Amino acid sequence: MKLLLTGFEPFLNNKTNPTEMIVNELHGQFINDYQIIGEILRVEFNISGKQFIKLLKKHEPDAIISLGLAAGRDRITPERIAINCNDGPVDNLGYKPNGERIFEHGPDGYFSKLPIYEIVESLKKHGLPAKISNTAGAYLCNNIMYHGLHYFEENGRKVPSGFIHIPASHQLAVERDIPSWSDADLIKGIQIAIACL
Numbered sequence: 001m002k003l004l005l006t007g008f009e010p011f012l013n014n015k016t017n018p019t020e021m022i023v024n025e026l027h028g029q030f031i032n033d034y035q036i037i038g039e040i041l042r043v044e045f046n047i048s049g050k051q052f053i054k055l056l057k058k059h060e061p062d063a064i065i066s067l068g069l070a071a072g073r074d075r076i077t078p079e080r081i082a083i084n085c086n087d088g089p090v091d092n093l094g095y096k097p098n099g100e101r102i103f104e105h106g107p108d109g110y111f112s113k114l115p116i117y118e119i120v121e122s123l124k125k126h127g128l129p130a131k132i133s134n135t136a137g138a139y140l141c142n143n144i145m146y147h148g149l150h151y152f153e154e155n156g157r158k159v160p161s162g163f164i165h166i167p168a169s170h171q172l173a174v175e176r177d178i179p180s181w182s183d184a185d186l187i188k189g190i191q192i193a194i195a196c197l
Contacts, residue, residue, distance in 0.1 A: 003034035003194060004061035006052065008068060008140065011043035011092055013176075018169040019067040021183060022190050031194045034063060041066075043092045043140050049102070049147040056151055063160040063197050064148050065114065067190065068141030070165035071172060074179035075129035076189045078116040079136040079163040082145035083109045087138035099138075102146050110149035112162035118196045119164075128189050136163055160197055164190070 005026055007019030020040055027038030039055050041048050056064075070077065084106050086097035116132050123130035136142040145163035152159045166186055173180030181189075 001034050001062040002037055002059055003031075003063045003065065003197070004037050004039065004055060004059050006039050006041050006055070006064070006066045006144065008041050008043050009092070011140075012089060014069060014071060014172060015175070016169070016171055017069050018166060018172070018183065018186055019069055021169070022067060022166070022187055025187050026190065031191060032197060034194065034197065036194070037061065041144060045086055045091050045095055045097055045140065045143065048140055049143055052144050052147050053151055056148065061159070064162070065190070065194060066141075066144050066148065066163045068163060068165050069168065071168045071176070072178050073165060073167050075131055075167065076123055076193070077131055077133035077165045078114060078119050078193070079112060079145060079165060080116060080132055080134050081109050081111050082136055082142050082149055082163065083138065084146060085138045086143055089139070091140065102143055103150055106146075106150050110146060110153065112145075113149065113158070113160050114162035115196050116162065119193045122192050122196050123189055126188070126192055128185060128192070130189075133165060136165070141165065164193060166190070
């Protein structure tokens with residue numbers, strides 16, 4: 001089986017993005033009968049969603065976990081819900097959304113199809129702080145989560161799909177006063193999350 005694991009390029013004042021490092025590290029590995037296919041998404045409202053859908057059609061994955069950086073959070077946080085809204089700061093092309101709907105006729109929200117409770121408990125058992133997050137915000141992370149869930153809903157496919165936010169890496173925290181994790185623990189955390197599928 002194939003698991004599509006996505007991360008993002010650097011954005012805003014983040015000179016690096018640890019999701020990119022994790023995706024590149026896990027690409028090609030096998031975890032719980034899933035071959036990991038790693039892909040990096042752009043941070044551009046008018047492009048990233050289309051890029052993501054193309055990847056879904058190209059790889060036809062049996063599961064999806066998308067990763068995003070939540071600089072300031074101190075633990076790994078699987079997201080509970082994606083909302084049909086784009087908002088937040090400018091993207092990498094300088095575009096700033098203003099609360100517009102992602103899909104005009106889509107539902108207001110979609111719940112994650114990942115085993116988020118099991119992921120959190122498994123991470124804690126392995127000594128890694130984790131909790132469920134009830135908001136993926138309205139920036140590109142939420143946008144990608146919504147795109148994936150909407151795509152499978154529209155196509156009538158039941159595919160484990162959802163989003164996980166991670167803390168900053170030490171590399172990012174050196175320049176900013178934020179909580180951070182080692183690269184090794186970030187990678188281990190996502191390996192544990194994948195093993196829960």
